[in-house]
Amino acid sequence: MKIKFALFCIACIWALPGFCQTYITNVTLVDVTQNKLLPARTVTITGDIISGIYPATVKIPGTATVINGEGKFLIPGLTDSHVHFFQSGGLYARPDALALQKYTPYDQEIAWTHQHMEDFLRRYTRAGITTVIDPGANFSYLAQRDTFANKSYAPAIYMAGPLLTTYEPEVYKNLKNEEPFNLFTNATEATNLLEGQLPHRPDFIKIWYIVLGKNKEEEAKKYQPAVKAIIDEAHKNHLRVAVHATERLTAQLAVESGCDYLVHEIEDEVVSTDFINLLKKNKVVLCPTLIVMDGYFGTYAQKKDYSYAELTQANPKQIGSISDLKHLGDTVLTGRYKAVGIARAKAAATTDSIRMVNLKKMADAGVIIAAGTDAGNIGTQHASSLFTELKTMQQAGMSNWQVIQSATINGAKAIGKDKEFGSIEKGKKADLVLLNGNPADQLDNLQKISLVINKGHVISPDTLIKETPLALVQRQLNAYNVRNVDAFLEPYADDVELYTFPDKLIGKGKENMRKQYSAFFERVPALHCEIQNRIIKGNTIIDHERVTGFGKGKQLDAIAIYHIENNKIKKVYFIE
Secondary structure, eight states, X not given: OHHHHHHXXXXXXXXXXGGXXXXXXXXXEEETTTTEEEEEEEXXXXXXXXXXXXXXXXXXXXXXXXXXXTTOEEEEOEEEOOBOTTOOSSTTSOTTTSOOTTTSOHHHHHHHHHHTHHHHHXXXXXXXXXXXXXXSOOHHHHHHHHHTTTOTTSOEEEEBOSEEXXXXXXXXXXOGGGOOEEEOSSHXXXXXXXXXXXXXOOSBEEEEOOOOSSOHHHHHHHHHHHHHHHHHHHHHTTOOEEEEXXXXXXXXXXXHTTOSEEOSOOOSSOOOHHHHHHHHHTTOEEOOOOSHHHHHHHHHTTOOOOOHHHHHHSOHHHHHHGGGGGTOSOHHHHHHHHHHHHHHHHHHHHHHHHHHHHHHHHHHHTOEEOOOOOBTBTTOOTTTHHHHHHHHHHHTTOOHHXXXXXXXXXXXXXXXXXXXXXXXXXXXXXXXXXXXXOTTTOGGGGGOEEEEEETTEEEOGGGSSOOOHHHHHHHHHHHHHTTOHHHHHTTEEEEEEEEETTTEEEEEXXXXXXXXXXXXXXXXXXXXXXXEEEEEETTEEEEEEEEEOSSTTOEEEEEEEEEEETTEEEEEEEEO
């Protein structure tokens, strides 16, 4: 009788509104554990759990919600295994790297990132990224993380507290709950700091294993007892430990000390077979973060370029700020940064090559590779940067299947949750992406999203971000400044009209604009538009623009009036 009653209760629970069943029928499953496609499958979702995987011919109850998956591909939701929410991805995100506080005070940057965390989360989900791992936040963000736990639009967030570090930049000191670093000099200090994080319920612990000076080996070994003490104490509290270690020596010492996750690739030497075997023996996950330094050096050198996907999918304010160095008033400072960026980019060619070689070598040897971007750092945008990272991993020699694994099941392994999500299996979380193309054939198909299933909720990606007139105008400006004609035209209506104020028609239609601006972008390779002033009034935006790049100090000052209709720029009036 007790058994019957228990079964009845379970049946009642499944029947509740929050546990209605969804059937994705006749779809091809992307099996990331076996690296194969499974055609003609039907997947059932009950609540937020995958409740069954059946042949396409399974009988479907009349009460179920049905999604026709014919011709489509179902993959696990993607994971970006390395992001930082306390950083915006824009020019002012790291005052220790670019000292521009006189233009944007750091407290304003902190406030902006908190206010726009929801925006970033929505962009992650829209991109099919249903899990994000933040290895290094602060106490304020640990509290904010919890407010998104049950939101259908937000990916699952796994977050560390402040980085336990051997080095702390001055600019981050004394920020209290906003401080992203906890500095230690010995094992006792380190474990005390760790214990201070526990009440804030971090999902794991992060160590910033930075060694400076001429004798790095001596410095690294000096701090190893503290690193090991942190790892041991974290494990006692059932917390995994991630370590930032870009040198082979610090990485090896961290692994020998018991760490679980290396959040950067080794960049100072080609790794040996012994080192690879050490990682495999200890089941250490490695995240290569290949593109993040290009974000810095490209920004410094004022040569940072973005793809169409980045220009149309990233937060437009932050991606736009990257070009600010071209017009900030302190030209001595910006000139110095430009010179540093050019020099560092040249020097980084060797480092980049080593990291690419190491990634190929370790992936082929069976090291667990998790895809992550280090998003939030200057030039590396939240959400959109993952696809750039994946293509770069492919360029390093990883196969499409290896890359897909790195962004799904291996991301779950990074946080020790591969029994809960990361592959399409009965009993795992219903975090899924329905694609219009086969990602194993072309990685670009990861961006051809039909639907996102996040925490069991079926979401059309175009409903996640509310389009605004400001976003449309800023996106076209961002693309204008990097001369990407496709991204520049994306916010415009097909039948857009261009006028000389007040009413002289000078152009009509997007294709006509394409011809005009393609030639213009090619003719003026140093083109840059700076907004002097902006007025927003409902669906109308008025920009005072200053355009440079014509040579010999020439510039053009003009007023552009943008009228938005049906979420597109419909009319533009120019006043010169």
